[in-house]
Amino acid sequence: MPEVKVADRQWTVAAGSNLLDTLNQGGVAVPYSCRAGSCHACLVQCVNGDVRDSRPDALSPAQREQGWRLACQCQVIEDVQIHTFDPQRDGRAAQVTAADWLSPDVLRLRIIPERALRYRAGQHLVLWAGDVARPYSLASLPEEDRFLEFHLDCREPGQFINAARQMKVGDPIFLGELRGGALHYDPEWHDKPLWLLAAGTGLAPLFGLLRSALHQHHQGTIRLIHVAHDAAGHYLAKPLAALAAKHQHLTVELLTTAEAPSALAQLRLVSRQTQALLCGHPDRVEAFAKRLYLAGLPRNQLLADVFLTRG
Template sequence: MPELYVGERHWSVPTGSNLLDALNQAGTAVPYSCRAGSCHACLVRCRGEVADRQPDALSPAQRQAGWRLACQCQVTGDVQVEAFDPLRDGVSAHVTSADWLSASVLRLRLAPERGLRYRAGQHVVLWAGQVARPYSLASLPQEDGFLEFHLDCRQPGQFSDAARHLVVGDRLRLGELRGGALHYDSDWQARPLWLLASGTGLGPLWGVLREALRQDHQGSIRVIHLAHDAEGHYLAEPLAALAASHPNLAVELWTAAELGQALAQLRVVSRQTLALLCGHPASVEAFSKRLFLAGLPRNQLLADVFLPRG
């Protein structure tokens, strides 16, 4: 059987074992979130024989350096593994503010110790000690002097539980910065732009919206936010302020009880429309199906799904 080597430890595992499971079952704590190759929380450096189910999930430079996503790798031979160390491999950042936008949404703003190149909608893995979770950026590099994240704290979770106790000055580590499906392209300026979000999926789209307005988007912009109830529309006031000052921007706030009727009335007026979707898988799927039935070509829809742990 293949041997796994971590530091001075080594042990045998069955051929074909999932690398993430083999490491965690043996007491080598490797964080994870989605197990689908999307969040990148389970990043490890490997030397040896593994079969990677998603070789394109990482950049060529990362793969050349030996980085792999443990959840996507099967052990096929002896492997030496070095886990991502946030103290060694991450970037230090301190909390500049941690305030509640609603009863369940925590807005976290961080100042990294060095500048990061990013664009609205990208993801960053946040580390609180040895607990890691990927979050989407709601800030703009051109305008904001911080990294902003909107954390859904309705359900218990290792990271969200730790985040509840953060105060100004506390330090976190930033792991990998990755692309994400959502962005604003200056070539879209004249086209209708729809931004559809559920829950804190509004966070990255808040950044994308402000980037579109910063670039003086000329087409119409329609923002739809789906929440469990009216209290869940945690950016209602700033969205209304933007709509008041931008005639081409319309904002709609939907609740779960209204979803079926609201979707049935959704119409795509222009086949040039571009739609960006973000949030819970069920909500993104409901939005996607309705837009497709309404005539929106699939290649004009970009979606970023917030996968629950496991």
């Protein structure tokens, strides 16, 4: 049976064992979120030996050449020595510049990295607080904001959430992998209707994408719908209202969970050229998508990203 070695630990595992499970069960804490090869929180490096990788396309050729692998997508098939991701060595240093509550459940973090980070609206980034990590979508816009902004749903406890609740201005934080995600704004959509449907803090990346569309002078109508558990959950109501007042082609609809089913049932496409961007909990995104398909939206005109609740 193959052996796994991490620093001064070494143990035998069954051939074919999932690498992420092997490491965590062996007492080596490796963070994870999606277990689908998307979030990149479980990045590790093979320094001797290799593993069977079911998602070799998830990393760049340069990363793979350096031995980086996504532990959740790998099986142990031979002796292997692993270096876990060290945020101080392998990440990018940053500092918390703001930590404030936008609602009773949503914490806004603003972070300034020591070295400038090139990104686009809709991407997500792995944040490291000490030895715990979690991916979060960027709510900021690189063309307008000097900081990186994240909206953290703090309703459920979790290791990263517990650490984030204690963060203060000036605290260090480290940045891991920057990922593309499914969401983006394409300038070729400039004259098409654009619908943005968000649930909870799924609003974060769509807020950045909305501002990106407006920054690029989107000419088509824009409709943003935000579904929250209750009225207090509409944590960006004021900035969204300000944008709608400034841009006549933007409409904003704020719905509670109780109001959402009947309101969504009334959705009607004004054009089959409509482009839709969805984000939130998987169940809510599925409900959004189903309603839009029933309304006649072509499947290739819908982009969706889902948020998992693990904190």
